[in-house]
Amino acid sequence: MGRYVLRTAFRCTLLVVIIASMVEIAARMVNSGYLPIIPYTIERGVPTLPANVSFEVQFDDDNPVRYVTDGNGFRISEQETGAKRSPKVFVAGDSQVLGYGFAFSATFAAIVADAMYGGADRAAILGSPGMDPEILQYAIAAHKQVALADTRLAIIALNLGNDLDEIFTGGSWYRGIDQPQVQGWLIRNSVAYMTYVQRSYAKALDRTLVPGVNRIFYVTSPEERVLLARETADVLLSAAKSIAAQRVIVLIVPQDVQVFPGDFGKYRKYFANADEFAGWEARIPDISSGLRVLEAYIASRMEDAGLNVVRVSRLLPANGNPAVYFSRTSHHLTPAAHRLIAKELLSRMHGEDPGE
């Protein structure tokens, strides 16, 4: 009897393992061997990329992109440079600074590091999808003693595309809570699980988000938005002041429709109903001007406190082609926008001794 039970249990386990392996193999084949998402986990309340890994991600139908991380989970150059040199340029933010869908060498962090310190390997990006300035301050606090000890130029980014939204709505349920270990392991190692997460996340967003419209414009009042902006500016200020770099700059990344209201048309495909799209499209000019006001308020609050602020909206040509600067499927910046940012940062650093 005992042997029979053991044999049955073994067969059942084997069956489960075989099915799970087949699902995993199928998911890997469907994704052509690439990961469908950036596999971040929540650790000590902070979205974090896995440490010391190299993986390739393919977003939608774009070209696959390699992400390489160091021991802190910072994105670093994928090029081997021989002797390991400490990063001098440190960039912190969400997927906008991480380089969403393009090589490390095309990020403004890499371009600035290359120009100032002779190599993209002198840059490190603390960035992850799901990061926002309120959470970022904890990530910076965790790394500033060791990982950032040698930093010369630190850039902290605020993404007006979704940071305020995430700060506000994040409070509605779980925030600051780590993922269960099994979930964390699966998100790092199983393409099938990543695909499941990607699909269920997209489904959840479908239910709660209006594509291309910043959620703060339909879940908060104007006064609440100002309070949200003020508190966020203050959090950024204290995070910036906590970094002992030679120079700290705050970068404000605008939402696509804030600079190019006509770019809302790219979200048409995500609306099932033409009238619904037209209704939101009519509101875009107001939303765009609302975002501009919030950006000006945040920037002036930080500048008044003595911080150096770069407003990306001012670098983008108003009559330019949005397709050059923003992704065609989301509000993410393109390599061209990163080049503009790098140029501005370098001009601000012009004449300053970079130090070694």
Place this chain on the structure above:
Amino acid sequence: MSQTQKKKRWLRIGRAVFWLFTTFVVVVFSLELLTRAIARGVDPLPGYFAPNSDGTYQLAAGTKTRYWHSGRIVTVTVTDDGHRIVPGAPEAAAITLHIIGDSQVFGWGLNDEETVPARIQAFLGSNVRVVNHGLPGLGPLAYLKIVAQLPSEDPVIVFLTEMNDFQDAYDVIPSLTHHCGFIVLPEGPGKGLPCFLLRSHLVGSVMDLRSRFIPEKIPLPLGFNPYARISARVICRRIENNLIGYLNRRIGESVVSTIPWEALVDPDRLAAYAPSLAVVEPHTRLPGTVGLLKQLKSVATKKRTFLRNDHHLSAEGADVVARYIVDNWRGDLELSQIKVRTYEASNCVGVQ
């Protein structure tokens, strides 16, 4: 293997499956009968809700339900107009006092005579008619909706709940939904269960055991969560602007008080929450918390003011809250005051 052997093997497997299935059904059925006998026929879960046409829910009018709550039988009676009964409330009185809130006001886990409104009624006597407008799952914007439907000259007391009213102020629609007479999470496992399983004593016992032995961490109240300082302040301001702003414009007296988070009274309960905190220190406070907290703390060594492993007030806690409110409110029964009384200022951050 010959055909006969194959046939015999399949027969053996078929017989095994049949016996396995039959044994399973008999065991489950027996356990269901056993748990029913142990429960003495009393319901395992609180099923006194009815659906509204808009997808929300209300109390099932004109019902009396007895169910097991944390090891004791609780009686919940709902009046014909859909409010939880307030024992001793007169049919009519010179003053009708409306008490509004969520499960704390409703009296989750408490008998009809133990709820905060029932205790206030007992303290005030028959000159005042107390109405319990509490409904589990509501939040501050829903309280506002209720207040707006009341006669403007009637006095109201709104109880906020520090534990979850920050989160519940995100939307006027409750975060819970109706299913088979119960309230469940819209995307939780309960929503997918057929009604007979939700009413099963065996399933109820399994759920009880699961939450007792594998407890899930509860999210910290927003006012204490260091990762959610900004949203707490914005939400706090939302409550002040909307609910308290409206109450300020009423003719009748309006009182706002906040039931403090249980861990402030019993720090041992902190372990049940995530993210973990070293010190219980609020960064944002709803109005009217401090006075009540002091009262609850003052008796906490002698009485259990919150239910065991639960953030809801116990009968003793409800009594302390009712006593505090009546002691502070009694002087203003003439309705001459046109103001909102919170007993102390809030700690929301104002827009400069």
